[in-house]
Amino acid sequence: MTLRQTGLNTGSHDLPVSAALNAFMGTAWAPTPLPAEDRVPGYAVTPGRRARLSLAFPGERLIVPAGRLKVRSNDVDYRFRPHSAYAWLTGLTGEDQVGHVLVLEPTGPDGHEPVLYLRPRSPRGGADPVRGAEFFRDRRYGEFWVGRRPDLDEAARLTGVRVEHLDELDKLLTGPQPVTRVLTGVDPELDAATGRPGPAALVDADGLFAAVLSELRLVKDTWEVEQLQLSVDHTVLGFEDVVRALPAALRHHRGERWIEGVFNLRARAEGNGIGYETIAASGAHAGVLHWIRNDGALDPNALLLLDAGVETDTLYTADITRTLPLSGTFTPVQRQVYELVLAAQQAGIDTLRPGARFRDFHAAAARVIAEGLADWGVLPVSAEEALAEDSGVYRRYTLCGTGHMLGLDVHDCAKARAETYLDAVLEEGHVLTVEPGLYLQPDDETLPAELRGIGVRIEDDLVVTADGARLMSGALPRSVPAIEAWMAELLG
Numbered sequence: 001m002t003l004r005q006t007g008l009n010t011g012s013h014d015l016p017v018s019a020a021l022n023a024f025m026g027t028a029w030a031p032t033p034l035p036a037e038d039r040v041p042g043y044a045v046t047p048g049r050r051a052r053l054s055l056a057f058p059g060e061r062l063i064v065p066a067g068r069l070k071v072r073s074n075d076v077d078y079r080f081r082p083h084s085a086y087a088w089l090t091g092l093t094g095e096d097q098v099g100h101v102l103v104l105e106p107t108g109p110d111g112h113e114p115v116l117y118l119r120p121r122s123p124r125g126g127a128d129p130v131r132g133a134e135f136f137r138d139r140r141y142g143e144f145w146v147g148r149r150p151d152l153d154e155a156a157r158l159t160g161v162r163v164e165h166l167d168e169l170d171k172l173l174t175g176p177q178p179v180t181r182v183l184t185g186v187d188p189e190l191d192a193a194t195g196r197p198g199p200a201a202l203v204d205a206d207g208l209f210a211a212v213l214s215e216l217r218l219v220k221d222t223w224e225v226e227q228l229q230l231s232v233d234h235t236v237l238g239f240e241d242v243v244r245a246l247p248a249a250l251r252h253h254r255g256e257r258w259i260e261g262v263f264n265l266r267a268r269a270e271g272n273g274i275g276y277e278t279i280a281a282s283g284a285h286a287g288v289l290h291w292i293r294n295d296g297a298l299d300p301n302a303l304l305l306l307d308a309g310v311e312t313d314t315l316y317t318a319d320i321t322r323t324l325p326l327s328g329t330f331t332p333v334q335r336q337v338y339e340l341v342l343a344a345q346q347a348g349i350d351t352l353r354p355g356a357r358f359r360d361f362h363a364a365a366a367r368v369i370a371e372g373l374a375d376w377g378v379l380p381v382s383a384e385e386a387l388a389e390d391s392g393v394y395r396r397y398t399l400c401g402t403g404h405m406l407g408l409d410v411h412d413c414a415k416a417r418a419e420t421y422l423d424a425v426l427e428e429g430h431v432l433t434v435e436p437g438l439y440l441q442p443d444d445e446t447l448p449a450e451l452r453g454i455g456v457r458i459e460d461d462l463v464v465t466a467d468g469a470r471l472m473s474g475a476l477p478r479s480v481p482a483i484e485a486w487m488a489e490l491l492g
C-alpha cells in the first residue's frame with residue numbers, strides 16, 4: 001500500500017496527448033505566487049488547539065487526516081469537505097485538502113511538532129512525466145481541472161506549520177514507529193497503511209484519540225462563536241428567501257424540492273454550502289425526522305417544516321428549524337400543537353446556564369410535552385408515569401432527543417464520552433440546539449383524527465454564557481403571531 005500518487009487521473013474519453021503538446025504545455029508560464037500576507041482564517045487560534053491535543057498524548061505520534069475523495073458514481077466524485085478535526089487543528093478548510101495529513105510528531109517525553117503532509121501545487125512541466133502533466137491532464141488534482149493548490153512553502157506560510165511533501169508520509173510510516181494514534185475511518189488508504197501488522201504500535205484501539213479530538217472542541221472560543229453567529233445569520237437569510245419563494249413553490253409539483261433549492265442557493269452563495277441535507281417537509285412528511293427526499297408537493301393547508309443550516313467557508317454550521325403554516329395562518333389545531341412545542345422549547349431554554357446538566361433541558365422540555373399530551377388525553381398513563389425512566393411512553397410522539405452540541409459538525413463532538421457530554425454539565429462557550437418536536441403520524445390510532453399527520457419542530461441555536469444562554473437565532477420569529485406577521489411582511 002502506498003499513499004503516493006502513481007499515475008494520472010484521466011478519463012477514457014480524454015484525447016491522447018502527443019509529445020509535442022506535452023512539451024509545449026510545459027513552457028512559458030509566468031510565476032503566480034499567492035499574496036505574501038495571506039493566512040488561513042483561524043491562524044491565531046490553531047497553535048493553542050494543537051497544544052491542548054499535545055498535552056493529552058505525551059510522547060505519542062498523532063495522525064489526523066483530512067480524508068479522501070469518495071466516488072459518487074463511475075468517474076465522478078462527491079465534493080470534498082475536510083474532516084472537522086483536521087480543519088480545527090490546521091485552519092485548512094478547502095476542497096484542495098484532499099488526501100492531506102497532519103502529524104503531531106513527539107519531540108520528547110512531552111511536546112509535539114506539527115507537520116503537514118501536503119500535495120504541492122501542480123508543477124507546469126518538468127522531468128517527472130506524471131507530475132509534470134498533472135496540471136493540464138489530471139481530472140482530480142490538476143490545477144487546470146480543479147484549481148490551484150498552495151505550494152509547500154506557501155502552505156507553511158498560510159498555516160504557520162512545517163510542511164512536507166505527501167510522499168514523505170510513506171517514508172515516515174515505514175520507518176521506526178513511536179506509539180502512534182491515527183484518527184481512523186477518515187482516510188481508508190492511511191488506515192490501510194498504518195493498520196498493517198509490525199513491531200510498531202499503530203493504534204487507537206480504545207478510541208481515545210477520536211474521543212479527545214471531539215472533547216477538545218466542546219467549548220467554543222470567541223472566534224468560533226463569531227463563525228457560528230455568521231452561519232446563523234446566513235441561515236436566517238435562507239429562511240427569508242424560502243418564505244418569499246412560497247408562492248412559486250406551492251405552484252410546483254415538487255414544492256419541497258423547490259424550497260430545498262432556494263435555501264441551498266443561499267447556502268452556496270454565502271458560505272461553503274449546507275451544513276447537512278436540508279429537510280423540507282410538508283404535512284405528514286414532517287413526521288419523518290430526517291425527511292431529505294423532499295419530493296412532495298406542498299399542501300397549502302398544511303404546515304411546512306424546514307430544518308436547514310448554512311455552513312460557513314470556515315466550516316461552522318447553524319441548525320435551525322421553523323414550522324410554518326403554508327396558508328400564512330395557523331389553524332386552531334396546528335396552533336395547539338405548535339404552542340405546546342414552543343412551551344417545551346422555552347422550558348428547555350430556561351434551564352441553560354453553566355453548571356446545569358446537559359440532560360436538564362431535555363427533561364424540562366419532556367415534562368411540558370408529556371403534560372400537554374396528557375391534557376389532550378393522548379397518553380395511556382399519567383404524565384408522571386409517562387416520564388418515569390422505565391416508561392417514556394410519551395416518546396412515541398417526540399421520537400428523538402431535544403438537542404445536541406453544534407459547531408464544525410451539525411451533531412458536533414459526536415465521539416465525546418458520555419461523562420464529558422451527555423452526562424456532563426454545561427459550560428460557558430458550549431453552543432447547542434434546543435429542538436423539541438411533536439411528530440404525530442398520519443396512521444397513529446392513538447390520536448384523534450384532527451391531530452394526525454401534524455409534525456412540528458422548533459429548533460434554535462444557543463451559546464452558553466457566564467450566567468445563562470444567548471439565543472443566536474433570535475432573528476427568526478418563534479411565536480405564532482410573530483411568525484404570521486413575519487410571513488405576511490415577506491409575502492407582501
Ligand code: GLY
Pocket residue numbers: 276307308319410435459
Ligand atoms: N438537522 C438535524 C438535527 O436537527 O439534528
Ligand code: MN
Pocket residue numbers: 319403404433435459
Ligand atoms: Mn439539530
Ligand code: MN
Pocket residue numbers: 307308319320321459
Ligand atoms: Mn435540525
